[in-house]
Amino acid sequence: MKTIGVLTSGGDAPGMNAAVRSVVRAALKKGMKVYGIRRGYCGLIDGDIVEMDEMSVSGTIHRGGTMLYTARSAEFRTAEGMQTAKENCEKFGLEGIVVIGGDGSFRGAADLSSLGIPCVGLPGTIDNDIACTEYTIGYDTAMNTAMELIDKLQDTSQSHDRCSVVEVMGRGAGFIAVNTAVACGAIEVITKEVPYDLDKIAKKMLECKKNGKQNFIIVVAESIGNASEIAKLIQEKTGIESRATVLGHVQRGGSPTVRDRVVASEMGYYAVELLEQGIGNRVVGIQDNKIVDFDIQEALSMKKPYDLRLHQIAEDIAFF
Ligand code: ATP
Numbered sequence: 001m002k003t004i005g006v007l008t009s010g011g012d013a014p015g016m017n018a019a020v021r022s023v024v025r026a027a028l029k030k031g032m033k034v035y036g037i038r039r040g041y042c043g044l045i046d047g048d049i050v051e052m053d054e055m056s057v058s059g060t061i062h063r064g065g066t067m068l069y070t071a072r073s074a075e076f077r078t079a080e081g082m083q084t085a086k087e088n089c090e091k092f093g094l095e096g097i098v099v100i101g102g103d104g105s106f107r108g109a110a111d112l113s114s115l116g117i118p119c120v121g122l123p124g125t126i127d128n129d130i131a132c133t134e135y136t137i138g139y140d141t142a143m144n145t146a147m148e149l150i151d152k153l154q155d156t157s158q159s160h161d162r163c164s165v166v167e168v169m170g171r172g173a174g175f176i177a178v179n180t181a182v183a184c185g186a187i188e189v190i191t192k193e194v195p196y197d198l199d200k201i202a203k204k205m206l207e208c209k210k211n212g213k214q215n216f217i218i219v220v221a222e223s224i225g226n227a228s229e230i231a232k233l234i235q236e237k238t239g240i241e242s243r244a245t246v247l248g249h250v251q252r253g254g255s256p257t258v259r260d261r262v263v264a265s266e267m268g269y270y271a272v273e274l275l276e277q278g279i280g281n282r283v284v285g286i287q288d289n290k291i292v293d294f295d296i297q298e299a300l301s302m303k304k305p306y307d308l309r310l311h312q313i314a315e316d317i318a319f320f
Helices: 016-029 040-046 079-092 103-114 139-160 175-184 198-210 227-238 248-252 258-276 296-301 308-316
Strands: 003-008 033-037 049-051 096-101 119-123 163-168 188-190 216-221 242-246 282-287 290-295
Touching: 003 016, 003 040, 003 079, 016 033, 016 096, 016 258, 033 040, 040 079, 040 103, 079 103, 096 103, 096 258, 103 119, 103 296, 119 258, 119 296, 139 163, 139 175, 139 216, 139 248, 139 258, 163 175, 163 227, 175 188, 175 216, 175 308, 188 198, 188 308, 198 216, 198 227, 216 227, 227 242, 258 282, 258 290, 282 296, 290 296
Parallel strands: 003 033, 003 096, 096 119, 119 282, 163 216, 163 242, 188 216
Antiparallel strands: 033 049, 282 290
């Protein structure tokens, strides 16, 4: 391949810029031309496609968000939208595309690959909910952001002898929740993967209180939601003042951590190597600390197990 494109799609994640930078620089180094497609598949349909050079990605590795912008495109899911996208690939001479995003973006990449535009997907989402990879770009930064914010809540909860019920992101998965619960010493983590009982949690808190603990953190996964309702019920059941905080989109921003920058750079480089060999319809991932790739359909059919052991550890080493 002599000319490739790169786009970011779906929800943004810290480290996407590092991935784009790596794709652009690796392609240029190999003598390829590389185009940035703005706002994901929307830009592919609208022809919002710009040639990238070394300077285009200069000074971006440490920045959150995505310099290529991102979007969700309903039109891309129609036959007409897909056809326009294909025509624009031909117009700009794009022989392959690196798609940085989540599962939905990979479905689009599989469709484009089947139309003769080989695509390689890079897992870019804070949720770490992509089954074929142990790690997704943005996950570490998001967990660190959540941890820092919960630490701050802990300070104020301590001053007021309160319980903080904190909702963290993660979409349908409890990975961010269970990790931040362990990292912040939460008394309880509530995720959809493990059944929970508010009466039991309340009893545990009252026992802890008898043993001297005055303030509590409960981490709730986005998939459970309803942090306000949980806080209200905990207060009713324990008499301990309880406040809900939803951390929200702040977890999607910020300068990426070392891990996110390095993984994004490695994956971006690997994706270009695949396209250079004319290999498409693949998703890049990490297994046993090694960068690997999978057929997109195979990747989409995989299931990711929840870390039940870490959940158990979170509960067992909480104050009792
Ligand atoms: P995140 O996990 O952050 O939400 P995502 O990539 O899963 O990221 P989606 O909104 O599901 O985000 O998908 C992004 C875009 O991919 C969609 O707007 C659409 O253009 C395209 N897409 C999603 N699903 C499909 C599909 N089944 N077929 C073709 N294209 C799809």
